[in-house]
Amino acid sequence: MNKRHKQQPCALQKKPALHAHGQHFLQNKQVVKDMIRAANIQPTDIVVDIGAGAGAITMLLAENSCRILAVENDPRLAETLRRRSQAMPSITVIEKDILQMRLPREPYQVIANIPFYLTTSILQLLLQPQNSLLQRAVLIMEKGAAKGFTSRTIRSPRLLVWRMWYEMEMVKAVPRGCFSPPPNVDSVMFRIQRKQEPLLPVHLTGRFAALAEYGLKHPDRSIYDTLNGIFTPPQLKHLAARLGVDRNLPVCRLNERQWSLVFDTMLTHVQRLRWPGKHR
Numbered sequence: 001m002n003k004r005h006k007q008q009p010c011a012l013q014k015k016p017a018l019h020a021h022g023q024h025f026l027q028n029k030q031v032v033k034d035m036i037r038a039a040n041i042q043p044t045d046i047v048v049d050i051g052a053g054a055g056a057i058t059m060l061l062a063e064n065s066c067r068i069l070a071v072e073n074d075p076r077l078a079e080t081l082r083r084r085s086q087a088m089p090s091i092t093v094i095e096k097d098i099l100q101m102r103l104p105r106e107p108y109q110v111i112a113n114i115p116f117y118l119t120t121s122i123l124q125l126l127l128q129p130q131n132s133l134l135q136r137a138v139l140i141m142e143k144g145a146a147k148g149f150t151s152r153t154i155r156s157p158r159l160l161v162w163r164m165w166y167e168m169e170m171v172k173a174v175p176r177g178c179f180s181p182p183p184n185v186d187s188v189m190f191r192i193q194r195k196q197e198p199l200l201p202v203h204l205t206g207r208f209a210a211l212a213e214y215g216l217k218h219p220d221r222s223i224y225d226t227l228n229g230i231f232t233p234p235q236l237k238h239l240a241a242r243l244g245v246d247r248n249l250p251v252c253r254l255n256e257r258q259w260s261l262v263f264d265t266m267l268t269h270v271q272r273l274r275w276p277g278k279h280r
């Protein structure tokens with residue numbers, strides 16, 4: 001046999017490991033029940049299960065009579081779930097990459113044990129205020145990621161924009177033994193809730209995002225050094241008093257409420273030509 005057509009050694013023929021696709025299946029029904037309770041699911045809700053697998057969450061959700069969109073891109077798992085839910089009209093199985101999916105055009109909830117490798121992309125998809133009607137999500141995610149999203153300091157412009165719109169909190173730890181196979185990192189139940197009163201109107205999101213990009217380019221710089229490219233010294237003095245902070249504090253220590261004051265002060269008192277971004 002020609003060398004090039006020799007069979008590959010077995011190790012190379014192995015299927016990719018399940019966890020390479022974030023496939024850590026929930027084995028513990030109580031965790032799923034706790035997620036459903038934490039999301040306060042009502043019979044009238046539309047609920048998206050992202051990475052539905054064989055249905056650990058979807059099947060229990062169906063007991064709440066809500067409408068469920070179960071999204072799964074692994075054809076074998078999607079087929080299993082289609083079979084399991086055949087007689088359940090409230091469940092629609094969507095065999096698709098979640099990142100290619102059009103989200104509901106009406107208010108919806110998410111309950112999901114997400115593939116960890118897509119955490120940021122999934123949040124990016126769900127938390128775009130311009131095109132997402134997400135009301136609440138209860139997700140299982142890696143503890144490290146959850147800590148970053150709820151951190152007291154805000155170093156990422158994207159996170160800052162999300163937090164203008166959504167409350168984020170860790171609900172509780174989910175032990176590794178609740179999954180099969182167990183992940184090699186710690187996991188938590190994480191809740192995202194649309195704020196009753198968002199800190200930003202949708203139509204100003206682009207303008208605020210430009211301020212966030214500018215303001216957090218060097219998150220450890222002081223508030224004064226960061227913002228003196230936008231505000232004049234008297235405006236900065238007025239702003240520091242409004243914020244109730246020392247102007248030498250690192251800018252990453254401002255919370256989302258304080259950033260909304262920075263934004264408001266900029267819109268009210270600063271000439272447009274000094275605003276960051278292309279939206280002048």
Ligand SMILES: C[S@@+](CC[C@H](N)C(=O)[O-])C[C@H]1O[C@@H](n2cnc3c(N)ncnc32)[C@H](O)[C@@H]1O
Pocket residue numbers: 021022023024025026027050051052053054055056057071072073074077096097098099112113114115116118
């Ligand atoms: C952590 S498992 C959760 C499975 C199930 N929900 C459970 O709790 O047992 C994540 C699931 O997401 C699926 N998945 C991975 N990437 C995906 C993608 N891009 N779009 C949709 N599903 C995906 C995996 O196949 C896997 O079934």
